[in-house]
Amino acid sequence: MAVFKLLRQSPISARVGLFMVLLNVFAAIFAPVISPYGETEVVGDVWAPASKDHLLGTDHLGRDLYTRLIYGARNTIAIAFITTILSFVVGIVMGFFAATLKGWTDLIISRIVDILMAFPTLIFALMVLSVVGTSVSSLIIVIALLDSTRVYRLSRAVAMDIEVMEFVEAARLRGERIWWLMRQEILPNAMPPLVAEFGLRFCFVFLFIAALSFLGLGIQPPTADWGGMVRENAGAITFGIFTPLWPAGAIAFLTVGVNLNVDWFLHIASGLKDL
Amino acid sequence: MPESSKLLRMKNVFIEGYSEEQWSPIIKGVNVKLDRGEILGFIGESGAGKSTLGLASMAYTRQGCRISSGSILFKGKELLGASTKYLKSIRGTRIAYVAQSAAASFNPAHRLIKQYAEAPVQHGIMSFEEARKNAVDLYRRLLLPDPEHIGYRYPHQVSGGQLQRAMVAMAMACQPDLIIFDEPTTALDVTTQIEVLAAIKRIVRQFNTAAIYITHDLAVVAQLADRIMVLRYGNLVEENNAREMLANPKEDYTRRLLSVRTLREDKDLSLTEKDVILEVQDVTASYTGKDHVLEDINLKIRRGRTVALVGESGSGKSTLARVITGLLPPITGKVTFEDQELPKALKHRNKKQLQLMQMIYQMPDTALNPRHRVSKIIGRPLSFYFGMHGKERDKRIYELLDMIELTEKYYERYPSELSGGEKQRVCIARALAAKPDIIICDEVTSALDQLVAEGILKLLQNLQNELRVSYLFITHDLATVKAISDEIVVMLQGRIVEHDNKKEILKPPHHEYTELLLSSVPEMDPDWLDNLLQKRKESISALEV
Numbered sequence: 001m002a003v004f005k006l007l008r009q010s011p012i013s014a015r016v017g018l019f020m021v022l023l024n025v026f027a028a029i030f031a032p033v034i035s036p037y038g039e040t041e042v043v044g045d046v047w048a049p050a051s052k053d054h055l056l057g058t059d060h061l062g063r064d065l066y067t068r069l070i071y072g073a074r075n076t077i078a079i080a081f082i083t084t085i086l087s088f089v090v091g092i093v094m095g096f097f098a099a100t101l102k103g104w105t106d107l108i109i110s111r112i113v114d115i116l117m118a119f120p121t122l123i124f125a126l127m128v129l130s131v132v133g134t135s136v137s138s139l140i141i142v143i144a145l146l147d148s149t150r151v152y153r154l155s156r157a158v159a160m161d162i163e164v165m166e167f168v169e170a171a172r173l174r175g176e177r178i179w180w181l182m183r184q185e186i187l188p189n190a191m192p193p194l195v196a197e198f199g200l201r202f203c204f205v206f207l208f209i210a211a212l213s214f215l216g217l218g219i220q221p222p223t224a225d226w227g228g229m230v231r232e233n234a235g236a237i238t239f240g241i242f243t244p245l246w247p248a249g250a251i252a253f254l255t256v257g258v259n260l261n262v263d264w265f266l267h268i269a270s271g272l273k274d275l
Numbered sequence: 276m277p278e279s280s281k282l283l284r285m286k287n288v289f290i291e292g293y294s295e296e297q298w299s300p301i302i303k304g305v306n307v308k309l310d311r312g313e314i315l316g317f318i319g320e321s322g323a324g325k326s327t328l329g330l331a332s333m334a335y336t337r338q339g340c341r342i343s344s345g346s347i348l349f350k351g352k353e354l355l356g357a358s359t360k361y362l363k364s365i366r367g368t369r370i371a372y373v374a375q376s377a378a379a380s381f382n383p384a385h386r387l388i389k390q391y392a393e394a395p396v397q398h399g400i401m402s403f404e405e406a407r408k409n410a411v412d413l414y415r416r417l418l419l420p421d422p423e424h425i426g427y428r429y430p431h432q433v434s435g436g437q438l439q440r441a442m443v444a445m446a447m448a449c450q451p452d453l454i455i456f457d458e459p460t461t462a463l464d465v466t467t468q469i470e471v472l473a474a475i476k477r478i479v480r481q482f483n484t485a486a487i488y489i490t491h492d493l494a495v496v497a498q499l500a501d502r503i504m505v506l507r508y509g510n511l512v513e514e515n516n517a518r519e520m521l522a523n524p525k526e527d528y529t530r531r532l533l534s535v536r537t538l539r540e541d542k543d544l545s546l547t548e549k550d551v552i553l554e555v556q557d558v559t560a561s562y563t564g565k566d567h568v569l570e571d572i573n574l575k576i577r578r579g580r581t582v583a584l585v586g587e588s589g590s591g592k593s594t595l596a597r598v599i600t601g602l603l604p605p606i607t608g609k610v611t612f613e614d615q616e617l618p619k620a621l622k623h624r625n626k627k628q629l630q631l632m633q634m635i636y637q638m639p640d641t642a643l644n645p646r647h648r649v650s651k652i653i654g655r656p657l658s659f660y661f662g663m664h665g666k667e668r669d670k671r672i673y674e675l676l677d678m679i680e681l682t683e684k685y686y687e688r689y690p691s692e693l694s695g696g697e698k699q700r701v702c703i704a705r706a707l708a709a710k711p712d713i714i715i716c717d718e719v720t721s722a723l724d725q726l727v728a729e730g731i732l733k734l735l736q737n738l739q740n741e742l743r744v745s746y747l748f749i750t751h752d753l754a755t756v757k758a759i760s761d762e763i764v765v766m767l768q769g770r771i772v773e774h775d776n777k778k779e780i781l782k783p784p785h786h787e788y789t790e791l792l793l794s795s796v797p798e799m800d801p802d803w804l805d806n807l808l809q810k811r812k813e814s815i816s817a818l819e820v
Contacts, residue, residue, distance in 0.1 A: 165641045166636045166638065166641045166642040167641065167642055167643055167644040169602070170634065170636070170642060170705070172602075172621065173600055173601075173602070173621070173629065173632075173633075173634055174629060174655070174656060174659060174660075174709070175621075175624070175626055175629040175659070176659070184644075184647075185644055188644070188646035188647075189644070189645065189646055
């Protein structure tokens with residue numbers, strides 16, 4: 001099996017990263033099973049210190065922080081994952097269209113993307129979200145659209161390199177439609193850089209959601225998410241209580257984990273060999 | 276002669292390369308002797324280890340390789356295990372290297388003269404001013420135009436042949452004892468190749484420099500080398516004085532390399548004279564809309580015949596193929612197939628029109644999608660054009676594999692698991708799968724080794740006899756043309772200068788340009804180059820008188 005062979009040859013950093021990511025995924029999937037309390041259940045005092053009943057203490061409303069962290073993983077990771085997938089689908093389809101059709105199609109899509117990219121992402125997202133409201137679906141769509149501009153740039157560049165290869169010309173001469181060219185000829189060859197980019201983008205999206213939640217426009221309470229938890233508990237830090245550091249630490253933990261994997265993918269994708 | 280007077284002596288050299296997590300041998304114990312002023316030719320197919328061995332003469336290996344044992348004596352001093360400082364001091368000054376592609380070896384951002392002077396100035400041998408004077412002298416000796424000023428040009432401002440000569444000048448900058456030429460003319464047209472060969476021959480003799488000349492083309496090495504070593508799979512096959520080897524090759528492998536290629540018996544062409552399947556009429560084409568790359572092209576392709584399209588790079592051969600296939604719609608003129616005019620642009624042609632014309636490319640590496648298995652590559656045209664599926668399709672794929680002389684086990688493979696020749700065969704199968712009437716072959720053998728290329732040509736030949744398919748064979752290699760064509764079309768600067776049956780074209784008197792092309796193909800005769808240059812000089816002086 002190619003996957004196992006790849007794993008066996010993976011460097012230690014990648015294995016650590018993989019473990020970190022899988023730990024989060026596990027927590028997200030089995031949240032109701034492994035968490036001791038309910039997601040929004042008030043179970044103790046405000047900002048209670050760590051104890052036997054509350055492993056990490058409680059938050060500003062007296063909810064169990066450990067439970068909230070586990071549910072936070074679920075919400076944050078799931079939304080970030082869906083968003084990243086959506087942004088990749090849009091970005092890749094648009095990018096490949098531009099690269100294979102060229103001419104006006106390319107010009108028009110590229111200029112639209114340029115306009116979108118001209119605005120600072122966070123401000124643009126804040127603006128749109130405050131107009132359309134902050135439901136989970138609008139959050140996903142807005143972030144995915146904004147993020148797809150970056151994916152578009154990458155996939156267009158990659159596809160252009162592949163598009164000039166003779167096997168694509170051979171397919172054109174055969175009379176293949178654009179859909180076949182994109183899916184069968186270009187996509188499989190563009191996979192390595194796109195997969196690596198996926199990991200990286202996933203991180204950004206997830207940090208972006210955390211940032212939006214911190215600003216109050218992301219995932220809305222009482223749903224647990226790490227960015228929101230940092231914001232809700234931020235005041236505690238002035239009293240010397242380090243509750244907000246836990247969700248902040250979780251964000252850092254997942255980011256580092258994903259990045260370790262991305263580094264490894266990039267290494268494989270670039271074709272560099274260690275000697 | 277005492278051993279120390281030998282310039283270079285490599286004894287029992289073993290070199291290993293690292294791949295798939297283990298060291299495997301590339302050179303398996305080869306001995307090389309070289310005297311001052313002597314030219315030694317290394318010949319062999321790709322993978323024979325000739326470049327590796329050439330580089331090893333300066334105790335250098337490419338990344339991922341190592342010299343595992345043996346001894347390399349240069350001017351009596353052992354290079355293996357010598358200090359990096361000592362090696363640095365002789366590389367580029369006492370031993371120089373000329374790479375295959377001058378275009379890739381020059382830094383495009385600096386003028387030629389600056390790059391010329393880099394080695395001598397850095398090694399403290401001469402000042403820039405002295406280096407400049409020497410450069411002008413060398414440029415003159417290498418017959419570069421305007422030697423006083425050509426050094427101030429950037430690499431992209433001179434032609435390929437000139438750049439290769441500038442590269443030779445650069446190698447000569449420190450007046451080395453030994454120059455290694457690694458396929459210096461392989462990327463050049465035949466007519467340009469002559470210039471470079473003549474220049475190399477002249478200058479090496481003048482300075483009494485020893486040289487190692489690496490090539491896969493025996494006819495080329497025959498012009499230069501005093502002694503030839505034939506290498507295969509890292510072993511020495513045969514070593515001999517050049518003249519003797521050409522006259523009397525001992526080993527079977529050498530004989531196969533030497534054998535002149537004539538694959539095609541002359542066919543009776545009168546039968547097919549009326550059977551024109553493709554006609555190109557008054558075609559003018561251009562990429563920009565202004566400068567015409569093709570001008571007034573008229574061409575007929577008859578059923579079952581091979582039409583060879585010859586010319587130097589830039590003569591418009593490939594552009595004509597693009598016009599015929601519809602990739603580049605012509606400005607004026609038309610392409611007709613059996614009395615039916617084909618739409619100019621590819622996207623307006625229907626499946627039937629697309630199917631009758633297939634293409635095979637120069638580089639099989641880029642012509643096959645690396646992520647598709649052979650079964651998919653060959654199977655796609657079957658399902659696309661004929662709607663074949665499942666067992667029916669598989670049966671046909673196996674038939675096609677059989678036609679290209681590959682076994683059934685290739686069905687599952689990816690292109691990366693095939694050799695160069697096998698890849699090209701798969702490309703042929705992909706073209707055949709469409710059951711075309713015409714196959715356009717764009718330099719299909721030039722990226723392949725001689726013996727492999729011969730196999731491909733033979734295969735194409737057999738397939739033609741069997742299927743009566745026509746070939747439009749684009750090439751700059753006249754040996755191939757002689758071997759397989761029925762008709763020859765000579766192109767120069769976007770125009771057809773001559774078009775006739777092979778016999779007529781090859782029979783003098785020739786068109787001026789055809790003559791130049793034909794006479795530039797190296798022959799397996801050590802005196803060929805000298806005689807040719809002599810003849811050309813005479814004809815020029817005759818003109819002047």
